Amino acid sequence: MNTLTRATAAGTALAALLALTACSSKAKDDDGGGESAGGVKTGVGVTGRTIDLGVLTDMTGVYATLGKSVTQAQQLYVDQANADGGICGRKLKLTVRDHGYDPQKAVAVYTELEPKVLGFAQFIGSPFVAAVKQRVARNKGLVLPQAWSANLLGSPYVRVVGSTYDLETINAIDFLMKEKGLKKGDKLGHVYFEGDYGESALKGSKHMAAESGLTVVEQKIKPTDNDMTAQVSALKKAGVKAVVISAGPRQAASLVGVAAAGRFDVPVIGNNSAFAPQLLATQSGPALTKNYYVASPTLPIGADTPAAKKLVADYEKAHPADSLDNGVVAGWTAASVFGEALKKACADKDLTREGVDKALLTIDDFDAGFGVPQDFTDPKAPSSKESVILQPDKKATGGMRVVRKPSTAEAAESFSPSGD
Known part of the structure; x- marks a missing residue:
């Protein structure tokens, strides 16, 4: 706990530094908060062309195998969504950082990316997510962690996918x-x-x-x-x-x-x-x-479902040298949930952080194809108990x-x- 406290303090100091030094030189099609073409409200991490999502993963620490699979599955989702025209007329983008399951680095990379991305489709490590939970509540950027601690419940902005x-x-x-x-x-x-x-x-x-x-x-x-x-x-x-x-x-x-x-x-x-x-x-x-x-929390990657079979074929084509594991399912499911929230937010013409958070609260029966429906209507509960x-x-x-x-x-x- 002392390490995480020190990490949080270091992250807070870095946040202050970034706030002073960050420039507002956004792309011309990014109004930084307002309405874009079609009357869709936009804000942090969203331009007229892109939706930027953060990925805080472990590629070199105790969960390196999981982190690699989760990240590659999420990139596959993004690539396929973009090939189909993106979401709300915008291409999805993942900005990836490896924290190596190190508490200080995890908080530091969250601090780096938070002002730049709409939200986080991945954040590995329950202790690290817990360390920034109060900050997430202030900035309202949705976090879908690859972590299932019950201590993460209670926030409409940190949503556990599956049973705790x-x-x-x-x-x-x-x-x-x-x-x-x-x-x-x-x-x-x-x-x-x-x-x-x-x-x-x-x-x-x-x-x-x-x-x-x-x-x-x-x-x-x-x-x-x-x-x-x-x-x-x-x-x-x-x-x-x-x-x-x-x-x-x-x-x-x-x-x-x-x-x-x-x-x-x-x-x-x-x-x-x-x-x-x-x-x-x-x-x-x-x-x-x-x-x-x-x-x-779900059926495995080898499940006998159409969605699982398609994901296996697509993942093997994209990463022929890598083995399949349930990290692929976790990554794909979280990306699919975030994508579903983005689609609903687009329909509501609100791609701000608040709009995406509100959209997720309307999803009550979502299954990415792995046998367990997810209900996100109650922030105090996990999306499933199965x-x-x-x-x-x-x-x-x-x-x-x-x-x-x-x-x-x-x-x-x-x-x-x-x-x-």
């Missing part, structure tokens, strides 16, 4: 209890990142434990902790019967691999960002296909197959995520 980590964890444990032998009276291990992501997920496991008569054995880790030997040893000694991991792909692979090597044969389930199909080619691959599961349970599978497109279709646990239905 606490709800997702409740759904994950429901799967363990109904299909993997976990029962009342058992101990459940939970390995989690310190900070918003892990602690949001932990609230879900504690709620489910209280509802179902489980005992949670906690193991808190840092994003820089890659060897889970100590955590596995502690959980094995405690006698846990299943494990939830709310961390990154590297930590999940280490935990499952170490557990297998130590003959600690219990099911492990991760939150949606705790897997990458590239792991199946590592020495942990066999253990992952046997004992590992992932809770996801989760899909997936299992790693080398033969499946994208390395994941569905073992439980979209559903919401009874305990999740009655649970209110802790937004402000």
Whole structure:
């Protein structure tokens, strides 16, 4: 938390500097706020020709694989939208910055781009989004984060796409209890990142434990902790019967691999960002296909839907050297949601930040083609409470197959995520 506080202070100082030095030399077709041709109101990030959206991603840190897939999928959406004439007579543009999952850099690049873009189609990292949430509330530029902390709820300008980590964890444990032998009276291990992501997920496991008569054995880790030997040893000694991991792909692979090597044969389930199909080619691959599961806010990239099949074909054509994963789905879905809000704002003749925020509030049943409708009418709630349970599978497109279709646990239905 101290690091994020320092980062926020540094970001605030940089914002002041940028405010003093930023020039107003916009393109001739950008009135900086007013009406353009056709009577459409415009503002920050919108000219008569372009709509500029920011992307704050991780290309070099703990979520580098996810960040690359999300960003490439969003660029694919932009390229296809522009090939079809754009939105509201304007071409979409992504301005991308890599923060490397570093808190100071994440806040600094947000500060750099915020005065220049309409909003953000991507912002990876719950702690970093939380660090600028109050500033987002002031400037009103819509943020669709690739982050699912319940602490991000409550703002009409930061909108979580899919179920939050606490709800997702409740759904994950429901799967363990109904299909993997976990029962009342058992101990459940939970390995989690310190900070918003892990602690949001932990609230879900504690709620489910209280509802179902489980005992949670906690193991808190840092994003820089890659060897889970100590955590596995502690959980094995405690006698846990299943494990939830709310961390990154590297930590999940280490935990499952170490557990297998130590003959600690219990099911492990991760939150949606705790897997990458590239792991199946590592020495942990066999253990992952046997004992590992992932809770996801949507069907996987290999889903048997027309939209999924088209996205697979289009993505493979655009990036033939890159593997498919669920980051492609997350990126495409967020870009599609932002695009839908832009279309509605255009119809209302208001492409200002306020107009786009208002347009999103009217979207109550949007599905980008991956099986889970999204409802954005209530800023205090995630857009969905459903989760899909997936299992790693080398033969499946994208390395994941569905073992439980979209559903919401009874305990999740009655649970209110802790937004402000």
